[in-house]
Amino acid sequence: MPIDALSxxxxxxxxxxxxxxxxxxxxxxxxxxxxxxxxxxxxxxxxGKRFVTAVxxxxxxxxxxxxxxxxxxxxxxxxxxxxxxxxxxxxxMIISQLVLATPVITGVALSAVxxxxxxxxxxxxxxxxxxxxxxxxxxKEARYGVITGILAGFGRAISEVGSVLIVGGNxxxxxxxxxxxxxxxxxxxxxxxxxxxTALILGAVLLVLVLLVNGVVLRLGGR
Amino acid sequence: MNFELERxxxxxxxxxxxxxxxxxxGAGEVVTVIGPSGAGKSTLLRLAALFERPTxxxxxxxxxxxxxLPRGDRLALRRRIGVVxxxxxxxxxxxxxxxxxxxxxxxxxxxxxxxxAERLTARWIHGSPTxxxxxxxxxxxxxxxxxxxxxxxxxxxxxxxxxxxxRALAPRPELLVLDEPTSDLDPRNTAILERAxxxxxxRDHGVxxxxxxxxxxxxxxxxxxxLLDGELVEIGPPERVxxxxxxxxxxxxxxxxxxxxxxxxxx
Numbered sequence: 001m002p003i004d005a006l007s008x009x010x011x012x013x014x015x016x017x018x019x020x021x022x023x024x025x026x027x028x029x030x031x032x033x034x035x036x037x038x039x040x041x042x043x044x045x046x047x048g049k050r051f052v053t054a055v056x057x058x059x060x061x062x063x064x065x066x067x068x069x070x071x072x073x074x075x076x077x078x079x080x081x082x083x084x085x086x087x088x089x090x091x092x093m094i095i096s097q098l099v100l101a102t103p104v105i106t107g108v109a110l111s112a113v114x115x116x117x118x119x120x121x122x123x124x125x126x127x128x129x130x131x132x133x134x135x136x137x138x139x140k141e142a143r144y145g146v147i148t149g150i151l152a153g154f155g156r157a158i159s160e161v162g163s164v165l166i167v168g169g170n171x172x173x174x175x176x177x178x179x180x181x182x183x184x185x186x187x188x189x190x191x192x193x194x195x196x197x198t199a200l201i202l203g204a205v206l207l208v209l210v211l212l213v214n215g216v217v218l219r220l221g222g223r
Numbered sequence: 224m225n226f227e228l229e230r231x232x233x234x235x236x237x238x239x240x241x242x243x244x245x246x247x248x249g250a251g252e253v254v255t256v257i258g259p260s261g262a263g264k265s266t267l268l269r270l271a272a273l274f275e276r277p278t279x280x281x282x283x284x285x286x287x288x289x290x291x292l293p294r295g296d297r298l299a300l301r302r303r304i305g306v307v308x309x310x311x312x313x314x315x316x317x318x319x320x321x322x323x324x325x326x327x328x329x330x331x332x333x334x335x336x337x338x339x340a341e342r343l344t345a346r347w348i349h350g351s352p353t354x355x356x357x358x359x360x361x362x363x364x365x366x367x368x369x370x371x372x373x374x375x376x377x378x379x380x381x382x383x384x385x386x387x388x389x390r391a392l393a394p395r396p397e398l399l400v401l402d403e404p405t406s407d408l409d410p411r412n413t414a415i416l417e418r419a420x421x422x423x424x425x426r427d428h429g430v431x432x433x434x435x436x437x438x439x440x441x442x443x444x445x446x447x448x449x450l451l452d453g454e455l456v457e458i459g460p461p462e463r464v465x466x467x468x469x470x471x472x473x474x475x476x477x478x479x480x481x482x483x484x485x486x487x488x489x490x
Contacts, residue, residue, distance in 0.1 A: 119312040126272060126306030127325035127390060130298060137324075141315055 012205075014177040015186050020209065022090050022182060023158040026097035027105070030157075031150055033098075034105035038146075039135055042113035056110060059103025064096075068163030071096040075167065090180060092167040097160055101153035108152055112145020113138060151214055158210060161188055183209070224285055224303055224397035225249055226271065226429060231280035233266055240266045241453045243280070248398060253420065253430040255440040255461075258450035259476070264433035265402055267450065271431050272400040273301045284398075302329060305391035309403040311383035318378070318386050319354045319371040322361050325394040361389040364419050381412030388419055398429040405439065417443050437477065441465055449473045 041052055073079045075087040075095070086092045116138050124137040139146065161184045164170075168180030170189060181189070183206040190199035226248045233241040241263045248254045248271075256264050269275045270282060276290045289300045305325075313321050320327075327335060345351065354371045362368045365385035370378075378386060384404060391399060401420070405413040420430055420443055434440055440447050441461045448458040449470070457464055457473045468474040 117312065119308060119310045120314065122274070122308060123306075123312040123314070123387070123390075124324075125274065126308070127328065128298070128302035128394065129328050133328045137314060 008176050011172070011176040011178070015181055015183055015202075016205065016209065018090060018178045018180070019158060019182040019184070019206070020213075022093045022164075023097060023154060023160075024213075026094045026157045027101055027150060027154045029094070030098050030101040030105050030153055034102050034109055034149070034153070035139075035146070037106050038109035038113050038149075039138070042110050043135070043138075053110065056103055056107045060107045062100065062103060063162075064100055064160055065162040065166070067099050068096055068166035071099060071163065072166045087167065088169040088171060088180060090168070093164045093180060093182070096163040096167045097157040100160060100163065101157045104156050105149045105153035108149030109142070109146045112142035112149065115145065116141045147217060151217055154213060154217075155210065158182075158206070158213075159184060161185060224429060225283075226304075226398050226431070227283040228267075228270060228277075229281045229283060231270060231277040231282060233270060233275060234278050239453055241270070241277075244270075244455050246448055246455060246458065248429040248431050250397065250429050251424055251427040252445045253424050253432060253443055254446045254448060255444040256431070256433045256448045256450050257435060257437060257440050257476075260435065262450045263453040264435075264450055266453075268306075268400050268402045268431065268433050271398075272304055272306045273297065274306075302394065303396055304398045304400060305394065305396035307384075307388050307391045307399070307401045307404045309406055311380070311387040313375040313378070313383050313386055313390075316375060317352065317371070318362070318367065318373050318375055319352065319358050321375050321386055322358045322371075322389045322393050323355070324390060326357065329394060357393060361393040362386075364392060364422055365389045366415050381408045381415075384408055385412065385415060385419070388416055392419075392423060392428075396428065398431065399423055401430065401432040403433050403435070405436070406434070413439070437465065449476060451476070 037056075041049065041056075071092065072087065074081050075084065075092050076082055077087075086095070120141055121134055121138060124134040129137065164180070164182055165185050165188065168182070168185065170181050170185040171179040172181045173179055178186075183202055187199045187202045187206070190196070190202060228244050228246045231241065231244045232239065244267060246254065246256075246267075256267060258264055266275070270277055273282070273289055276282075281288050282290065284300050284303070287300065289297045292300070314324060327338070330338070342352075345353065352372060359368055359371060362371055365388050367382060367385055367389065370382070375383065375386065384407070388401075388404065399420075405416050408416065417439065420432070424430055432440075432444070444461045446458060447461045447464045449456045449464065449468075449472075451472055457468060457470045459469075464473060465477055468477055
């Protein structure tokens, strides 16, 4: 039985819930990976630093379909992580969004950390700070840039279509709830059915969600 | 704290910056390092603030060599020293939180996390920040007691530097290391900071100050050390160093004859 996206609130709720859960978890994990890398690279002075920075910046523009293919291969039955049985699950989608969001958050956070004046780090050390204190104070000074990076990462994750389609499969259960169908893949699905009006409304829902998340994160960051 | 540099040298990649420096600062004493730009004053102060380790010789705090101690013990010693730089470098927060920063990081993590949660609650529910007496006392010393609630970014350069001084002073360090703290200030702010330095001395803080303002050195120092090309040329009471210098290079510096040409060579 075909699902009418707008007349079935259970379906719509499950799609929204899955979109938010997958993207927020992916961004949370990505932030946990990205910030230490940004701080390690930003604080350290080593040979090859420019190369590492270039690699991170290149990663920011990594084609999502290619990421989807690589993650699909890694998680497929023939791939190195095939035994985990994660292909066509929300976990696979989280992994693919994590791979896409990490370079974005790392790159923007690195730029923010590097923009903090050395004199501020000296001041943090001079008041008796440990290395952790200096890193924390630097993080506070760079917080708007770091938050921008996290929001950019979230934007990249929640607007993702290609890779989540490949590794998630855009699956809905027979009862109408989403297994791996996100707002973006649902929009793509509706367009393919010719339901442009439904697709547009789902797009508006997606925009409102992104605005809400941005507002909450900026409020938490004190802006 | 009795602070001492004992035949300390420092270099980078084999290039000497400081050579064989011996200098002591006692409690309640102001020792001023003067010398032309590039003489090594800032590096000397970074050694004193335990930012850098001498490549040769020793640093002693109350007879203890900090660089031979485990990191935690060295941190404890470092926290007995307050530092003010030429640039105020205040953190992007209120004046009170800048001044309180040094004391805050000395608290255990549990207390810091509790403080963070309380601050969030205060901001979101009550909307009113608070300040404690120690912070006000440090601000009082630099004449900014009533400005505690201001955003640090809204301060003038002179006010920012005074807050920077209060920030260094609030944890009550035993030694203050001041790297040209008044070089960018107008006469009024300079006078306020000099008075604050005097009051810190009265409270038995030792002060090691770098400046290229000889009048300032004369006004506030117990002893003046003249540094040239990384070497300590002369040290003594200001009236003696300025009026009867023993070294010809000091005499030329005091007279204003010791200049650097465009290639940074002595003429």
